[in-house]
Amino acid sequence: MAKFLTNKDENYAQWYNDLVIKADLAENSAVRGCMVIKPYGYAIWEKIQAELDRLFKATGHVNAYFPLFIPKSFFSKEAAHVKGFAKECAVVTHYRLKLDESGGIVVDETAKLDEELIIRPTSETIIWHSYKNWIQSYRDLPILINQWANVVRWEMRTRLFLRTAEFLWQEGHTAHATREEAVEETDKIINLYAGFAENSMAIPVIKGYKSENERFAGALDTYAIEAIMQDGKALQAGTSHFLGQNFAKAFDVQFTDKNGKLDYVWATSWGVSTRLMGALIMAHADNHGLVIPPKLAPLQVVIIPIYKGDGQLEGLTVVAEKIKAGLEAKGITVKYDNRDTHKPGFKFAEYELKGIPVRIAIGPRDLENKTAEVARRDTLTKETIPVDSVTEYIQRLLIDIQDNILKKAIIFKEENTFYIDSWDEFIKTLDDKGGFILAHWDGTAETEMKIKEETKATIRCIPFDSPEEEGKCIYSGKPSKKRVLFARSY
Amino acid sequence: MAKFLTNKDENYAQWYNDLVIKADLAENSAVRGCMVIKPYGYAIWEKIQAELDRLFKATGHVNAYFPLFIPKSFFSKEAAHVKGFAKECAVVTHYRLKLDESGGIVVDETAKLDEELIIRPTSETIIWHSYKNWIQSYRDLPILINQWANVVRWEMRTRLFLRTAEFLWQEGHTAHATREEAVEETDKIINLYAGFAENSMAIPVIKGYKSENERFAGALDTYAIEAIMQDGKALQAGTSHFLGQNFAKAFDVQFTDKNGKLDYVWATSWGVSTRLMGALIMAHADNHGLVIPPKLAPLQVVIIPIYKGDGQLEGLTVVAEKIKAGLEAKGITVKYDNRDTHKPGFKFAEYELKGIPVRIAIGPRDLENKTAEVARRDTLTKETIPVDSVTEYIQRLLIDIQDNILKKAIIFKEENTFYIDSWDEFIKTLDDKGGFILAHWDGTAETEMKIKEETKATIRCIPFDSPEEEGKCIYSGKPSKKRVLFARSY
Numbered sequence: 001m002a003k004f005l006t007n008k009d010e011n012y013a014q015w016y017n018d019l020v021i022k023a024d025l026a027e028n029s030a031v032r033g034c035m036v037i038k039p040y041g042y043a044i045w046e047k048i049q050a051e052l053d054r055l056f057k058a059t060g061h062v063n064a065y066f067p068l069f070i071p072k073s074f075f076s077k078e079a080a081h082v083k084g085f086a087k088e089c090a091v092v093t094h095y096r097l098k099l100d101e102s103g104g105i106v107v108d109e110t111a112k113l114d115e116e117l118i119i120r121p122t123s124e125t126i127i128w129h130s131y132k133n134w135i136q137s138y139r140d141l142p143i144l145i146n147q148w149a150n151v152v153r154w155e156m157r158t159r160l161f162l163r164t165a166e167f168l169w170q171e172g173h174t175a176h177a178t179r180e181e182a183v184e185e186t187d188k189i190i191n192l193y194a195g196f197a198e199n200s201m202a203i204p205v206i207k208g209y210k211s212e213n214e215r216f217a218g219a220l221d222t223y224a225i226e227a228i229m230q231d232g233k234a235l236q237a238g239t240s241h242f243l244g245q246n247f248a249k250a251f252d253v254q255f256t257d258k259n260g261k262l263d264y265v266w267a268t269s270w271g272v273s274t275r276l277m278g279a280l281i282m283a284h285a286d287n288h289g290l291v292i293p294p295k296l297a298p299l300q301v302v303i304i305p306i307y308k309g310d311g312q313l314e315g316l317t318v319v320a321e322k323i324k325a326g327l328e329a330k331g332i333t334v335k336y337d338n339r340d341t342h343k344p345g346f347k348f349a350e351y352e353l354k355g356i357p358v359r360i361a362i363g364p365r366d367l368e369n370k371t372a373e374v375a376r377r378d379t380l381t382k383e384t385i386p387v388d389s390v391t392e393y394i395q396r397l398l399i400d401i402q403d404n405i406l407k408k409a410i411i412f413k414e415e416n417t418f419y420i421d422s423w424d425e426f427i428k429t430l431d432d433k434g435g436f437i438l439a440h441w442d443g444t445a446e447t448e449m450k451i452k453e454e455t456k457a458t459i460r461c462i463p464f465d466s467p468e469e470e471g472k473c474i475y476s477g478k479p480s481k482k483r484v485l486f487a488r489s490y
Numbered sequence: 491m492a493k494f495l496t497n498k499d500e501n502y503a504q505w506y507n508d509l510v511i512k513a514d515l516a517e518n519s520a521v522r523g524c525m526v527i528k529p530y531g532y533a534i535w536e537k538i539q540a541e542l543d544r545l546f547k548a549t550g551h552v553n554a555y556f557p558l559f560i561p562k563s564f565f566s567k568e569a570a571h572v573k574g575f576a577k578e579c580a581v582v583t584h585y586r587l588k589l590d591e592s593g594g595i596v597v598d599e600t601a602k603l604d605e606e607l608i609i610r611p612t613s614e615t616i617i618w619h620s621y622k623n624w625i626q627s628y629r630d631l632p633i634l635i636n637q638w639a640n641v642v643r644w645e646m647r648t649r650l651f652l653r654t655a656e657f658l659w660q661e662g663h664t665a666h667a668t669r670e671e672a673v674e675e676t677d678k679i680i681n682l683y684a685g686f687a688e689n690s691m692a693i694p695v696i697k698g699y700k701s702e703n704e705r706f707a708g709a710l711d712t713y714a715i716e717a718i719m720q721d722g723k724a725l726q727a728g729t730s731h732f733l734g735q736n737f738a739k740a741f742d743v744q745f746t747d748k749n750g751k752l753d754y755v756w757a758t759s760w761g762v763s764t765r766l767m768g769a770l771i772m773a774h775a776d777n778h779g780l781v782i783p784p785k786l787a788p789l790q791v792v793i794i795p796i797y798k799g800d801g802q803l804e805g806l807t808v809v810a811e812k813i814k815a816g817l818e819a820k821g822i823t824v825k826y827d828n829r830d831t832h833k834p835g836f837k838f839a840e841y842e843l844k845g846i847p848v849r850i851a852i853g854p855r856d857l858e859n860k861t862a863e864v865a866r867r868d869t870l871t872k873e874t875i876p877v878d879s880v881t882e883y884i885q886r887l888l889i890d891i892q893d894n895i896l897k898k899a900i901i902f903k904e905e906n907t908f909y910i911d912s913w914d915e916f917i918k919t920l921d922d923k924g925g926f927i928l929a930h931w932d933g934t935a936e937t938e939m940k941i942k943e944e945t946k947a948t949i950r951c952i953p954f955d956s957p958e959e960e961g962k963c964i965y966s967g968k969p970s971k972k973r974v975l976f977a978r979s980y
Contacts, residue, residue, distance in 0.1 A: 034557035067524035086587040095644040097576040154585040
């Protein structure tokens with residue numbers, strides 16, 4: 001166990017914070033609730049961005065950029081939307097500072113905006129205001145736009161990556177001629193997110209509908225992917241919203257269909273954020289530090305020489321550089337760490353902390369035997385491999401590590417998913433184990449709220465694949481036809 | 491000439507605005523001074539970003555992300571800095587909205603911030619506040635960080651891409667142990683920018699020092715690259731600042747050097763922005779529309795079938811798809827536009843407007859002769875090429891177009907650079923031709939200001955390669971040892 005980390009099993013929350021800081025991912029800034037994403041954290045985010053961007057473009061989406069500011073009046077136009085976001089909006093009221101008599105800097109009261117501007121908490125309103133001018137006819141549809149941007153939601157209690165006042169995200173905003181097409185898009189994206197979570201992040205997720213309570217403010221339907229963290233809590237990792245014609249009506253966006261009939265445009269919106277960084281950490285990391293799946297690791301392999309004098313280092317460097325070149329030729333990212341300021345043990349711990357998937361160590365005996373010691377971060381096991389076959393071995397190993405991290409996460413999810421049929425058992429499971437609970441619910445908002453109040457567990461989603469079955473609500477005992485997913489969550 | 495564009499030679503400003511709108515690059519938003527960057531404009535920006543990001547990383551820089559907000563008090567810490575930016579700062583004063591009695595939405599006065607937050611106009615202050623905690627020893631240096639971000643400067647007169655209240659940019663912020671290293675970094679980056687401008691944007695630039703008047707607020711030295719637009723005006727395309735120890739002193743960032751001595755850290759900062767989009771347009775576009783250099787063109791080749799009936803289209807499609815596949819295999823981006831809703835002439839004009847470097851047209855006669863008509867956007871000339879050699883031909887052609895656009899821009903710059911030695915000639919040249927004027931200046935801020943007041947021309951830079959020579963200031967007649975670059979500018 002890394003000595004500077006809190007033990008994960010003793011204080012999970014503190015372990016998480018320690019890890020984010022010690023692994024140099026992010027830190028709190030001077031601005032309340034806003035984080036600094038440090039280079040290593042940002043490099044992982046760039047890998048996440050690149051793959052998502054590729055997936056969006058492969059499904060016909062294009063990127064664009066809309067203003068940071070939203071006129072206050074735009075918010076009032078969609079009633080549910082403003083209700084959902086009004087309480088956490090940062091508001092710009094002035095556009096100039098000046099020096100006061102004492103040489104201090106103050107807001108220039110003469111430079112007050114006629115209408116306050118809101119820092120976007122999400123961009124539906126400013127975007128649909130633009131779409132009004134872009135859409136006249138069915139020929140202008142669909143519009144499949146994504147934007148990578150920063151947004152601000154003034155959260156009172158913040159945690160690095162998981163809940164910050166400013167965060168980075170992508171937000172897709174699409175416009176369609178028919179309800180069916182918009183629903184199809186909503187569905188396509190939640191599947192894209194789920195595929196990304198499993199294939200790249202090695203995190204299995206449950207896809208489903210949000211209950212009305214948990215829906216996006218302004219949506220007719222919200223689909224979500226829910227992941228389970230190692231403390232048994234759920235984390236919502238991405239959402240895709242079917243917005244119906246709500247925003248088109250609020251911003252009067254009508255189009256002429258093929259038959260010459262005027263109708264309002266159908267909409268979706270969807271997003272994932274730097275919150276995914278929190279999921280990545282909490283799904284895989286251990287008491288030694290991060291465990292980054294190879295597909296998202298900015299650095300996949302580190303080579304460390306083990307030597308006593310400079311004479312030894314030279315020979316090791318020749319081999320190390322050869323191994324490095326061989327791996328890089330296969331598109332693998334490699335660093336040869338021959339710093340003489342730190343001992344191998346320090347370096348081992350450092351790269352374990354940072355979750356580098358593969359570590360190669362070579363010492364004088366390896367030189368003699370033409371071997372290298374290859375250690376994998378996920379299992380912390382190592383093997384001695386002939387240098388000649390190390391490239392091929394590591395190519396396979398990286399795939400194997402990616403698969404193994406996912407497999408482990410799938411097993412964890414399965415072992416921590418419980419089918420519960422009584423209220424006592426429900427409470428006991430939540431308190432003893434946490435985890436995903438599949439249980440019957442009577443479908444009412446009242447019951448949902450009461451369960452939340454009494455247990456802090458919420459309906460994470462109504463899984464798409466939940467089979468029809470006769471059952472009784474664990475809380476009210478009323479009839480239910482489907483199990484829903486309950487959990488305490490981030 | 492594209493009929494919906496204003497003639498470039500009649501009204502250059504209107505031509506520019508028409509072009510940005512008609513070519514679907516950007517538009518004004520509902521928020522004063524803020525633009526919407528539309529998908530086609532953003533796709534070009536993504537190409538610019540990708541190449542710059544590659545160059546930054548190749549020179550050892552890493553990306554990170556710092557908060558959008560800067561506490562007001564941070565600004566006061568560097569005196570010149572606050573003076574430079576105070577007049578254009580958007581200020582956040584509240585963090586909540588609420589519904590008033592009439593159901594309208596108002597700012598919640600109970601949610602007033604203790605200290606106002608400024609939307610970053612640039613991030614030196616928030617970043618150096620962070621660096622204080624990151625730097626203790628020379629071992630922590632250098633820090634070579636870049637950030638891709640949005641910034642806000644409340645400009646009163648705005649123009650799409652050239653001057654907007656919010657814009658996108660990258661800002662590098664580096665920290666060094668010695669003055670020499672920081673100066674070297676400042677220099678390295680201005681050369682990187684100049685290389686990018688020439689190699690990717692096909693825009694030749696003049697590199698030089700800014701006069702004290704034109705320096706970045708808080709810098710000891712500002713290096714700039716200056717480009718010439720087709721109307722003879724200069725455009726500052728990028729700046730690299732040597733900040734000395736100003737920000738380290740303002741934020742008390744000291745380090746222990748190799749000898750155990752405490753010293754303040756040396757700094758640089760540097761940036762280019764979406765303003766480059768304006769430069770790209772104004773350097774190359776013509777009365778038919780944009781001319782995008784192949785290296786930055788999101789779409790490099792378009793194929794248009796010319797046919798009368800569906801029977802003809804089928805055969806053309808087979809050939810078009812074959813050409814497309816051949817080009818794509820070489821990494822060239824291609825679109826086959828077989829829309830039957832628009833005539834070829836319309837499509838030709840559309841792709842000319844959008845500046846697609848190469849257009850291939852194939853008709854029934856081409857099918858017979860196994861040829862294709864290849865037109866290049868830069869010269870508007872065309873040739874008939876055997877289909878079998880079209881891939882190779884276009885590979886070479888794209889390189890040739892890139893070279894030719896640069897060559898044309900270099901010639902334009904040379905033809906519009908004037909060595910002027912008298913005041914009358916100076917004024918006459920500015921009024922008749924505009925352009926870059928190399929003239930002697932006595933080195934005083936007073937003269938610089940008077941020249942600006944009387945002619946609207948400013949010192950764009952003191953070129954690095956300006957030779958030492960004896961001369962007299964064109965305005966004051968006082969002795970001068972070097973010509974400086976004057977121009978009216980964007």
